[in-house]
Structure formats: C-alpha cells, structure tokens
Amino acid sequence: MGNLGGLMIRDVRYKGIFFMLLAALGFSLMGGAAKALKESFTAGQLVFYRNAIGLIFLAPGLLIKPPIQAGGRPWRLAFRGLMGALALYTLLYCILHLPLGTAMSYNLTSALFIAIFSFLLFGEYHGRRVLLAVLLGFTGMLLIYKPVMHYPWYYHATGLMSGIISAIAYLTLGRLAAYYDSRVIVLSFLLAGVILPTISLLIHYMSGIHADGLFVINWKWPAGIEWFYILFMGIAALFGQYCVTKAYGADKAGIVSVFGYSNIIYSVFIGMLLGDAFPDLMSWGGITCIIISGIIISLVKRSQLPDD
Numbered sequence: 001m002g003n004l005g006g007l008m009i010r011d012v013r014y015k016g017i018f019f020m021l022l023a024a025l026g027f028s029l030m031g032g033a034a035k036a037l038k039e040s041f042t043a044g045q046l047v048f049y050r051n052a053i054g055l056i057f058l059a060p061g062l063l064i065k066p067p068i069q070a071g072g073r074p075w076r077l078a079f080r081g082l083m084g085a086l087a088l089y090t091l092l093y094c095i096l097h098l099p100l101g102t103a104m105s106y107n108l109t110s111a112l113f114i115a116i117f118s119f120l121l122f123g124e125y126h127g128r129r130v131l132l133a134v135l136l137g138f139t140g141m142l143l144i145y146k147p148v149m150h151y152p153w154y155y156h157a158t159g160l161m162s163g164i165i166s167a168i169a170y171l172t173l174g175r176l177a178a179y180y181d182s183r184v185i186v187l188s189f190l191l192a193g194v195i196l197p198t199i200s201l202l203i204h205y206m207s208g209i210h211a212d213g214l215f216v217i218n219w220k221w222p223a224g225i226e227w228f229y230i231l232f233m234g235i236a237a238l239f240g241q242y243c244v245t246k247a248y249g250a251d252k253a254g255i256v257s258v259f260g261y262s263n264i265i266y267s268v269f270i271g272m273l274l275g276d277a278f279p280d281l282m283s284w285g286g287i288t289c290i291i292i293s294g295i296i297i298s299l300v301k302r303s304q305l306p307d308d
Contacts, residue, residue, distance in 0.1 A: 019247035020259040026240025028266035031104055032274055033233035034095045040226055043093035044197050044217035046233070047085065051193030053234025054241070058187060067181030080176060081188030083169035085196055090162035093214055097155050104267050105142070106159025108260055113167035133296040137261045140289025143282050170244070177249030185245050261293065
C-alpha cells in the first residue's frame with residue numbers, strides 16, 4: 001500500500017506537467033497545418049474552421065456524457081472564451097505572416113506574462129530558482145528562434161499581444177476548474193471562435209466593409225488537400241486545448257506554464273518536416289536551456305510538496 005500511495009502522489013504531482021507537454025504538441029501540429037494554408041486562407045477564416053471542427057468533435061461527447069459541474073460563473077466562463085478566441089486570432093495572424101518559429105516564440109511569451117500576472121494578482125511566487133528557470137527557458141526560446149525584425153512592426157505588435165492575451169486566457173482556467181467540466185471550458189472557447197468570425201462575415205456582406213484578413217473576413221470553401229489540413233488543424237487544436245485546460249486546472253499557472261516551452265522543441269522538428277533548415281549549434285543550445293529549465297522547475301516543485 002505504501003508503494004501504491006507513493007505512486008498516486010507522484011501521478012498527481014506531475015499531472016499538470018504531463019498535460020502541458022501534450023498540449024504543446026497539439027498546438028505545434030496545429031501551427032504546422034495552419035502554415036501549410038497560408039497561401040489560401042486568412043487568419044479569421046482559419047479561426048472559424050478551427051473552432052467549427054472542434055465543435056463537431058466535442059458536441060457528441062457532451063451529449064453522450066453530460067457534464068457534472070457546479071457552474072455559477074457564466075461571465076467568467078464567457079470572458080475565458082473571448083480571450084481564448086482573441087488569442088487564436090493573433091496567433092494565426094502571426095503564423096501566416098511571420099516564420100512559424102517566430103510566431104510560436106511570441107505566443108510562448110505568455111509564460112512570462114503568466115508568471116508576472118500570477119505574482120501581481122494572486123501572490124504566487126515559487127522562489128528565485130523558478131524565476132531564473134523561466135528566464136532560462138525564454139533565453140532558450142530566443143536562441144532557437146531568433147526574432148526576425150525586418151518584418152513590419154505591426155506583425156511583431158500582434159505577436160506580443162498574442163502572448164499577453166494568451167496569458168490572460170490561461171490564468172482563468174485554474175479559477176474555472178472548480179466550477180466547470182473541462183469540456184465546457186473548451187466549449188466556451190470554441191463557441192466564441194465561431195461566433196466572432198460569423199459576426200465579421202455578416203459585417204462584411206451586409207455593410208460592404210472590405211475584408212482585412214483578420215477580424216473582417218469573407219467566406220471561402222477549402223478545396224482538395226486543403227480539406228485535410230483544415231481537418232488536421234482543427235483536431236490537433238482541440239487536442240491541445242483540452243490538454244491545456246486539464247494542465248492549468250491541475251496545478252498553479254506559474255509552474256505549469258514553463259512546460260509550454262516544449263512547444264519550441266516540437267516546432268523544431270515539425271519545421272524541419274515542412275522544409276526548415278536543420279537547427280544550428282545555437283538552436284541546439286536553446287533546446288538545452290529549455291530542458292534544463294524544465295528540470296529545475298520539476299525539482300523545485302518536488303521540494304515544495306510534502307514527503308510521501
């Protein structure tokens with residue numbers, strides 16, 4: 001029984017980390033699929049398809065196994081959905097207009113903003129070692145994907161907004177986990193990501209406002225192989241969204257967020273499959289920094305939990 005009890009404690013201890021690693025893989029695959037569609041679709045159009053596919057897969061599960069939850073926080077749930085949808089808008093816009101690695105790098109600055117917001121708003125502080133580990137992970141990210149500054153400033157501004165909005169969206173997850181089934185939290189995000197593009201479609205066709213490729217869009221059907229990439233993008237994103245919801249519901253945001261850096265490692269190899277160059281020595285140095293960062297966080301996390 002003692003060994004079994006220890007195993008159960010270890011499982012609980014690393015549950016958030018495990019789900020964050022899976023979430024990072026899902027989002028990396030989503031980014032690769034979206035990048036493959038850059039010549040055919042705008043960011044707003046991809047937001048609609050990504051979330052519509054997610055709804056198709058999620059709805060039957062909710063009907064077959066209705067959620068059991070306390071509820072009672074509808075405005076907070078709606079706010080989480082809105083922030084998640086806006087974060088997706090900005091992320092996909094960057095993916096379509098910047099190198100995939102640069103876009104993902106900007107989005108992963110959310111971990112830094114999470115650590116800052118967690119400390120300022122909720123008093124979550126895990127010591128200087130965790131702070132240094134976060135900085136080390138961010139340094140590794142920059143070593144792998146060196147930001148390309150010759151693109152227009154508003155691409156980079158959108159990337160920074162992607163990180164900030166993502167941080168706000170992620171921070172709400174832990175506060176909603178006690179009230180809502182994780183599938184319902186994902187549902188709020190998917191609904192917002194369908195409703196907002198639909199409104200923009202109506203604005204475009206009813207008012208004649210020109211489509212801008214982001215928040216005002218026109219309708220476009222996928223054709224041929226585009227259907228595969230659209231479907232794959234939606235499934236990978238739904239998988240990532242579900243896992244990140246489980247991750248932030250299982251542990252404190254300041255700890256779990258650091259393991260989102262694994263997105264960088266996944267993206268290196270996905271980028272290579274898409275034709276990117278083999279990472280140079282500096283990039284491998286960045287990967288090493290990220291791995292060391294994860295080890296530090298794991299050790300600090302273990303030391304802060306009670307003994308078996």
